[in-house]
Amino acid sequence: MKQKSAPIAKAAPSRLQRELSAGILELIRAEKLAPGTRLAEVALAERLQVSRTPVRAALKLLAGRRLIRVGASRGYFVTDTAPPAPKTPGKPAPADTDRLFVAIARDRRSGRLPVDVSERDLMQRYGASRPVVQRVLAKLAEVAAVQRKPGHGWRFQPIIADAKARAESYRYRILIEPAALLEPGFQLDPVWAAEMRRRHQDATRRTWNETASIAFFEMNAAFHEGLAAASGNRFLLVAVQQQNRLRSFANYDWTFGYERVLVNCREHLAILDRLEAGEREAAAALMRSHLEGASRVKRVTDEAANGRRTNNGK
Incomplete structure (x- = not known):
C-alpha cells in the first residue's frame, strides 16, 4: 500500500x-x-x-x-486599527535611530560634533545604546557621510556647512541639473516615475514630525539622482550624487517647515508631469526655477541666522 x-x-x-x-x-x-x-x-x-x-x-x-x-x-x-506595541525589546526601532540621526546631523552641521568620533563617544554624548549607534553609523556610511578610520573610530566626511558654500552648490546644481533633462540620451523609466509619484503623494499626506526629515531628504535625493541617471550621462549622475552627499546633514536636520516640504513635492511632481508628457524643455525650466527657489529660501534662512548671531554678540 x-x-x-x-x-x-x-x-x-x-x-x-x-x-x-x-x-x-x-x-x-x-x-x-x-x-x-x-x-x-x-x-x-x-x-x-x-x-x-x-x-x-x-x-x-x-x-x-x-x-x-x-x-x-x-x-x-x-489597516484601520493601530498595530500592537512590541512585547519584547528587539532590534533598535527606526524611531530611536531616526532621533539619533537628526541629533547627530544637527550637531555636526553646527560644529558641536568633532570630525573624529568613536561609538563610545556617541553613546556617552547622546545616551544611546551601542546597537542604535551602530545602526546610525552604518546608515551614515551608506550615504558616504562617515568613513571608518583604520583601526578605531569614525571620521565625518566634508559637508556644505556655510552660506557661501551653499550658494555655490546651488549655482552648480542650476548649471547641471536642468541640462541633464536635455541630454540626447535622456530616457525616463516609467516604473521609477510612477513609484516616485506615489512617494511624493504619500509625503504630502503624512503627518510631519522632526524625524520625518530623514525620509523626506532620501526621497528628495532619490528624485534628483534618478533624473540624473535618466540623462544617460554617467558624469552628471556622479556630480548629483556627490552634491547629495555634501548637503545631507543640512537636510536631515530640516529647518524650513512642513509648508516647504509641500512646495518641494508639488514642484517635483510638476517636473514629472512635463517629462511624462515629453516636454523636456519645459521640465528643465521648472527644474531651474525649483533650484532657484530653494536657493532663495536657504539664503533668507542663512541671513536670519546671521542676524541672530550678530544680535547675540557672537
Whole structure:
C-alpha cells in the first residue's frame, strides 16, 4: 500500500523578516500613518537599509497576520486599527535611530560634533545604546557621510556647512541639473516615475514630525539622482550624487517647515508631469526655477541666522 507523503512544514519566518516586520510596524506607529496609506517597498527598503526582497517578505508576513492589508489589485496598506506595541525589546526601532540621526546631523552641521568620533563617544554624548549607534553609523556610511578610520573610530566626511558654500552648490546644481533633462540620451523609466509619484503623494499626506526629515531628504535625493541617471550621462549622475552627499546633514536636520516640504513635492511632481508628457524643455525650466527657489529660501534662512548671531554678540 502506497504511503501518503508527510505534508511539508511551512518555513518559519527568518530573523531578518521578524526584525523588518517589527521595524515596519514601528514606522507606522511613529509616523502615525493614516489607515489606507500605501506601504511602498522602495521607501521602506531605504528607511530600513535593506533591499526590496526582504521588505517584500516582511510585508507578506504582516499581511498574513492581518497587521496590514493587501490592496484590491496589488500592494500593501495600513489597516484601520493601530498595530500592537512590541512585547519584547528587539532590534533598535527606526524611531530611536531616526532621533539619533537628526541629533547627530544637527550637531555636526553646527560644529558641536568633532570630525573624529568613536561609538563610545556617541553613546556617552547622546545616551544611546551601542546597537542604535551602530545602526546610525552604518546608515551614515551608506550615504558616504562617515568613513571608518583604520583601526578605531569614525571620521565625518566634508559637508556644505556655510552660506557661501551653499550658494555655490546651488549655482552648480542650476548649471547641471536642468541640462541633464536635455541630454540626447535622456530616457525616463516609467516604473521609477510612477513609484516616485506615489512617494511624493504619500509625503504630502503624512503627518510631519522632526524625524520625518530623514525620509523626506532620501526621497528628495532619490528624485534628483534618478533624473540624473535618466540623462544617460554617467558624469552628471556622479556630480548629483556627490552634491547629495555634501548637503545631507543640512537636510536631515530640516529647518524650513512642513509648508516647504509641500512646495518641494508639488514642484517635483510638476517636473514629472512635463517629462511624462515629453516636454523636456519645459521640465528643465521648472527644474531651474525649483533650484532657484530653494536657493532663495536657504539664503533668507542663512541671513536670519546671521542676524541672530550678530544680535547675540557672537
